Amino acid sequence: MSHTPHRLEVQNISIGYGNKVVLHDLSFQIPHGARVAVVGPNGAGKSTLFKALVGLLPVQGGQILIHGASLGAHKDCVAYVPQREEVDWRFPVTVNDVVMMGRFMQMGWLKRASAHDKDAVQKSLQQMGIADLATQSIGQLSGGQQQRAFLARAIAQEPHILLMDEPFTGVDITTQEATLRLLDHLQEKQVTAVVSTHDLNLAGTRFDLVLLLNHRLIAFGTPQEVFTKENLAQAFGNSLLVMENGMMLVDECCPPEEKFTIDD
């Protein structure tokens, strides 16, 4: 694997808000087409890492390289789906319009959508199972459908790296399943997927690599390498329960919503 160019390389970055540093001295390399789960306790800096990777937060020292070039050299090869979209839900756009925005960089700011653009949008909508909602206003959709619309936009962008922040949290089963199918599809297309999740079992079964964070990098490697007692204790302290059947549960006081585990 060492001879392939690294898609995403992070060298000694620290990230924070103002003087408060949330992530210290992070370094890792994500190879071509890997599916990476980012796990860690609440407030460990998972969302912060994602924001830095798309350039929403400046890094304090260190550098982020994509295909060996620094962040910003590529305009749209990174797509990002935040935990909760901070969009204006009352804005007059349809689902189709939203997904088409993913094509803007490739179609150019002045050109009209080509047949290829429309095709890419249609395929993305179908992939996420929302083709029948294409002409609906984005604000009329349910939360899960909205998330699928934004995932569809991310695919329509045809990115090399797709970042998803907690796509399995607080959404309906249909959306969870569509997202899991999307992960497999991305792997076939050799798209690198970096996904944060609270679900350690999902991270252990559906991902090639796991990045364990708690304000710093605790471990990075295959699920077997990362999910050791020592690593998990370092990341989660006493809040982790390992059941006899190997099922791992994180005891977070008052979780925001019930979580499901999908064993397929």
Place this chain on the structure above:
Amino acid sequence: MSFLLEPLTYEFMQRGLLASVIVGVLCAVMGTYVVLRGMAFLGDAMAHAILPGVAIAYILKGDLLIGAGVAAVAVALTIGLFTKDGAVKEDTAIGILFAAALSLGVALISTMQTYAVDLSHILFGNVLGVSVSDLWLIGGLSFAILLTVAVLYKPFLVISFDPVLAATLRLPAELLRNLMLVLLALTVVVSLQTVGVSLAAAMLVTPAATAYLLTRRLLPMMFVSAAIGALSSVIGLYLSYYFNVVSGSAIVLTATFFFLLAFGWKRLQKAS
């Protein structure tokens, strides 16, 4: 028919009508962003803030549009200065400048001898006083503003709808936002002569708000808004001619009537 054609036998009416329609369309299109981005207060403030510039230009017998333009840019920059690093909240800064500029403008105008007439022209517009050169200026500026809006349709859509996407696509969001403010200021300046400073804000908000009730996508919203703006201008001007009321008021009241119609229709639709 003669009812419609009679006013047009006067050249000043022809020019007035043309100017009103151009401004109606321009305000309506810029207004979609004002409504969607919640800039109604800013538009109102901008309209009043140009008053001192207009008054000074009037006293010096200079071009009113240039005076207005200078004042608008000065106010926009001052708002930026006050709100830099969060020293003062933006709506507070706008409120302070809005009141100060309006007072300064009225103070300057009150020194004029023909005070009442001049003030009413500046505040409510004097569409029948549009000269040929005014018309060229209004047309040229409007064309430039609308062309910019058309060229930057996609970036403006992205920064208005989804700032996070704008950042990931590396759009110069700050620059685009400032450009939008400049376009807004210029729009207010252009509408000075037809509807006047106090009613320009209404023309920015009312047709666009009406279109928002009737459409579900941005581009149709812009076209419907433009149509309502143009129609309100034409109907308003005829009303002004036949009932001898101030043109700006007649235009804005017509636009408000359309808004009420759309609002009522929407209500009925929901009820059924």
